[in-house]
Amino acid sequence: MERMFFAQLVANSVIAGALYTLITLGFNLIYGATKFTNMAHGAVAAMGAYGVFFATREGWGLPLSIVAGVLVAGIVGVITDRLVFSPLRKKKARASVFVIASLGIFALLQSILSITFGAQFWPLLPPGTGRVFDIAGASVTEVQLWILGSAVAASGILFILLKFTIFGKVIRALSDDEEVAKMLGINTDRMIGVIFFLGSMLAGLAGILSGFDTGVQPTMGLFLLLEGAVSSIVGGIGSLVGGILGAFLLGFVENFGIWFIASQWKGAIAFGLLTIFLIFRPRGIMGKD
Amino acid sequence: MSYLLHLATFFGIYAILGVSLNLLIGYTGLVWIAHAATFAVGAYAGALFATKLALNFFLAMLLAMLVAGILGSLTGWIFSRLGGDYYMLASVSWNYIVVSVLINWESLTNGPLGISGIPKPSLGELSFAEPTKFFLLTLVLLGIVYAAARFITNSSFGRVIKAIREDEQAAKVFGYNTLMYKVAISGMGAAMAGIAGVLLASYIGFVDPSSFDVMESIFILAIVVVGGFANIRGSLVGALALVLLPELLRFAGFPAEIAAHVRLGLYGLALILFMLYRPQGIIGEYKF
Helix, strand or coil, rough: HHHHHHHHHHHHHHHHHHHHHHHHHHHHHHHHCCCCCCCCHHHHHHHHHHHHHHHHHCCCCCCHHHHHHHHHHHHHHHHHHHCCCCCCCCCHCCCCHHHHHHHHHHHHHHHHHHHCCCCCCCCCCCCCCCCCEEEEEEEEHHHHHHHHHHHHHCCCCHHHHHCCCHHHHHHHHHHCCCCHHHHHHCCCHHHHHHHHHHHHHHHHHHHHHHHHHCCCCCCHHHHHCCCCCCCCHHCCCCCHHHHHHHHHHHHHHHHHHHHHHHHHHHHHHHHHHHHHHHHCCCCCCCCCC | CCCHHHHHHHHEEEEEEHHHHHHHHCCCCCCCCCCHHHHHHHHHHHHHHHHCCCCCHHHHHHHHHHHHHHHHHHHHHCCCCHHHHHHHHHHHHHHHHHHHHHHHHHHHHHHHHCCCCCCEEEECEEEECCCCHHHHHHHHHCCCCCHHHHHCCCCCHHHHHHHHHHHHHHHHHHCHHHHHHHHHEEEEHHHHHHHHHHHHHHHHHHHHHHHHHHHHHHHHHHHHHHCCCCCHHHHHHHHHHHHHHHHHHHCCCCCCHHHHHHHHHHHHHHHHHHHHHHCCCCCEEEEE
């Protein structure tokens, strides 16, 4: 019994870590290029999930709906950049101005979702969809395996994109020093738009998978954002590898924490971890001084 | 008339919150998105002192200020050594933790059901149960908070705080213990927010965790943004504008259920537009 419980906790931790990885990859990608904490990132993820909710309700097939949902998130992300962040960049606004504007976007998107779809909770898949697998004594649903697979695939693609393509070099140059990148003739403003598109699509994917796993609600974005932000900080903000480490550390701490403490404290455990890191190692696992 | 009085009382409570948050954000430059949590600590502490210990409202208020102030200094001490983005994220987490504690510590807070039966203020023979009197009490307390905030920001203490906001290293070079100054202003701001919390608890007669989520913190932040950072008078204007704004929705005929969501959207829009076109707020002096 004890061993099965342990296996289940490990499985849950890995799946939670995979979900947080997806959200933190996009978050870190955008942070790397813009150097501000995009509070709208979670709401963009929720937009993706609701894209799928809308498409399936309209009778679209599941694969097509997922593509639509991911694109919705990507497009919403680009719109926030074009309408709000790009003008702020041109004005050379302080980081706190960006953050407060992104909080405004977060509130606005959440209210749009509540007005359009209602504030209540909806399952994104009919209950009992998909098989349940038994892996070393832990039961894992098909959706959860999809979460894990997508996280591995997304991290892999992103890694190849950043390491081995010209496009990746440009992004890395931009993250290193925007001014120098500009001098080298890179259209940094447009590149940041592309980064917003990529990062927001990743967020959308995370939102959709989280919706498949636990349903959708307009307020789901805040939870995703906070888990993503905690993963990024714990891993070292802006570092993609650190983000993945942070995401899995958070997944394990949360799930093993409820072995000792009642499960309703799960959220508080995450933020306890964050506070400990903020006090003792604010630059995170992989962060540089 | 009674409805106007209700709005005026709410204005008073939110103006106290706006002024106290402005002390924190406007004068330290650190974006604190957990003022709803501080507000909640004040409201719950006041409610518990007034119901479980059956203390007089004013005594409960002083104790609630003390609790909120101590907790505010503590979070200020932990978080304010962090830079801007980290501070802000830590504050959002703090808001989340406080709400989570209010929901889960059932033996003390009665969980999601909240605490009801919170008495109206009274002082000997004088009762403030009647709405006009409650409003006047709110106004007096707002006046005291406003005067205190003006006094703090105009004092030599306030000038040091502003100097830290502009250049912390320089302030350190001049021998100021900048951390202690930030802790002090965090504690003062929190104690003031505690007053607003006790007023709300007593006015509604009921507190529950759902009133103090991150969205409420964003609303209080919007008051400061609209009014203008580092301008105490601006926060009065901001509170007036944002408490009255939703009333226009009522006249526009939105059903109550949707109006709450539209209101949130409007606050979000206000934050975006002010950041884009007028980051110093309506009458702000400090370009954030």
